[in-house]
Amino acid sequence: MELPILPTTVVGSYPRPAWLKRMLKLRRYGKVDEDQLLEALDDAVVAAVREQELAGIDIPSDGEQRRDEMVEYFAERIGGFKFYGPVRVWNNNFFNKPAVVSKLEYKQPIVLEEYFYLKRISTRPIVKVTITGPYTIADWSFNEYYETKEELVRELSKIIKAEISALADHGAVFIQIDEPALTTHPNEVEWAIELIDEMANGVNAKIALHVCYSDYNLLTPHVDRLKNISQLVLEFANRGFRDLAMLRGFSKELGFGVVDVHSKRVEEPEEIARALRKAMEYVPPDMIYVNPDCGLKLLPRRVARAKLESMVAGVSLVRAELRARGLETVPLRLRV
Amino acid sequence: MHSLASGLVVETSLTGGIPRTMRYASLIRKHEKGLISEDELFEKAVEITARTFSRLSRDLPDYVTDGMYLCDDILNPFIKDLVGVEVGGLVRFFENNFFVRQPIVRERIGLTETPARLLRRIELGERLRRLLRRKLRLPVPGPATFADLALIEPSAPYNSRADLAMDYFARILAPMLELASGRDVILEVHDPSLTRLSKLDGGVLDAYKQALGTLSEREQEKLHLIVYFGSFPRKLAAEAPKRVTLGLDLVESREDIELARELRGRVQLGIIDARSTLMEKIDALRRLVEELSGPESVILSTNTTLEFLPESVAYKKLRLLGRLKRGLESAR
16 A cells, blocks of 8 residues: 655544533433434534545544543543543643552443444545554553553553454554654553554554653654554654654654644744754655644634644645655554 | 640631632633623632631631632632743643643743732732631642743843742742731642652752741741642752641652651641542541651641542532531630
8 A cells, every 4th residue: 555755644633622621511402312413523524534534634533532541531431440520631631540449351342333433434545543552542541550650551452452453454554543642651661552553463554653741752762562563652842853863773664643632833844844854864765754743622623624734735845855766655664 | 846736726717729610610700701800800710719718617627728719720810920031822720630831941030029829819819818707818829830831032141940949939939928928828839849849940949948948937937838740859848948838749748647656847638639539538547647656736638729629529629528527626
């Protein structure tokens, strides 16, 4: 399966349409029934995917339209969690932080239906499915049950492995494990990496690992141990493209974050192109995918779309340069 | 040897902020959309914090803070009251899923002539103090933490984070203390980066101790130096001016439990875990306090701000503090 060189994709979430937010509120007040909400969610996915495709994205996601929050969504569907209420993460943004209160239980596939729907409505041959990783679910939860955090992550990784295996068995070729918390506790990175890699072992799909707003110096020494992960999706725009030198000798594909999702300023295509040229000093172009730093959901929808359009325009500038060097496509690699 | 029976003074305190209610979060969003004014938002903050604290009734701590209701985090909008510093991107606050605004230091730092945000916070706190009849602490970032989390631009006149921390003492902390003492406010200086001093340059601990010492005695009394997420540097604890109240994290650091047994004077004991929903056993907490032989006076508190907890759990923990204090007093 071939993709254009520097394939463009998203990290996952996309702003929900205002009407969906209203529907969710109406549902909470019991003013619309479950079927009406499900229909609205389906429509929102169509809108999110279509907007990505119109912006020129090669590999869209479903915009995570059905998910209120990346940990909460999974915790609500795995047995053993309880919710005490929201906690703040930054500024005025909250999430419903779960607590593990009993043995965890995988009840049924969590995002398989999401994948089927995305695959059905997208015009693109490859779509991306995102799943919150076991370490982040554990780190962003209160642990009242397991003796150690490692034990909790091990249990969660078994559950997520079952989930990604189900996806791969049903045809998903590109799955991204989101682990923004991975480097939060430096002394836990080593065993967390081991558990994540083991989770991806034997899964017949391309598995990417997304880590953001983190100290990448804690991650890079472990990259070679990720035998079953083909791509690392990293945030660079927010840090002003500092730290790119750490990519020297990078052994995986890079999902290069070129759009700052915490700023409403729309980057110019030339800025994107400049960042790409800089990244290519360290990573060969056929090993780079291009994406925003992180999910776009907190941006106004028109800004998110403009950022994607700008990103694609910036990529086009560099693609033209690469075409002159005879580089036009890359294969979809399941393992690197 | 001091014991409860021989007159250990036991007080309780809120440390840092209280969880922002969803109601207030929605008012902030309204304010951002221009639907309510700054003053209306402020009045709501007073109303909500006052109601929240009042609900604690007899468990209300002896020291309250402004709840940090006007703050997004310990650094923002605090940074906006400084010169030479701009508000940067988000950075992780230690090992938490909580992000704060990074100070971008471009020039020599200082406190603005009229630190409007700080004064507004003091105004809120003073209204709470009058209403609740409690002592007031104002949480602010400490020198080591500010320097640790800052991004120092080449244009700034600082060769190291230690340089920046020392200048923070002189040009930000000292004038803030002056401001606070005129208003009967205690500065609750949050300096968790003291637990990871290796990231700062060598010799900073001695300089830190010296800088604390240069504050006048009257001002030192208005300073509670709170350290958490690790061990309070033992050398600093031993040699810090006696009028400064030191806050230890007994949840995260076994060394701090030992340290608490050795220190004299007044010590804050962070004995309740503000990052876990599990409720502590009151008997275990009581034993821990009863075994202390050093301090003449203790302030019982959570180890860190309550903002890491859901609202319902945070209040249970505050109530636990109140029950603990009453239990200790009745055991005399």
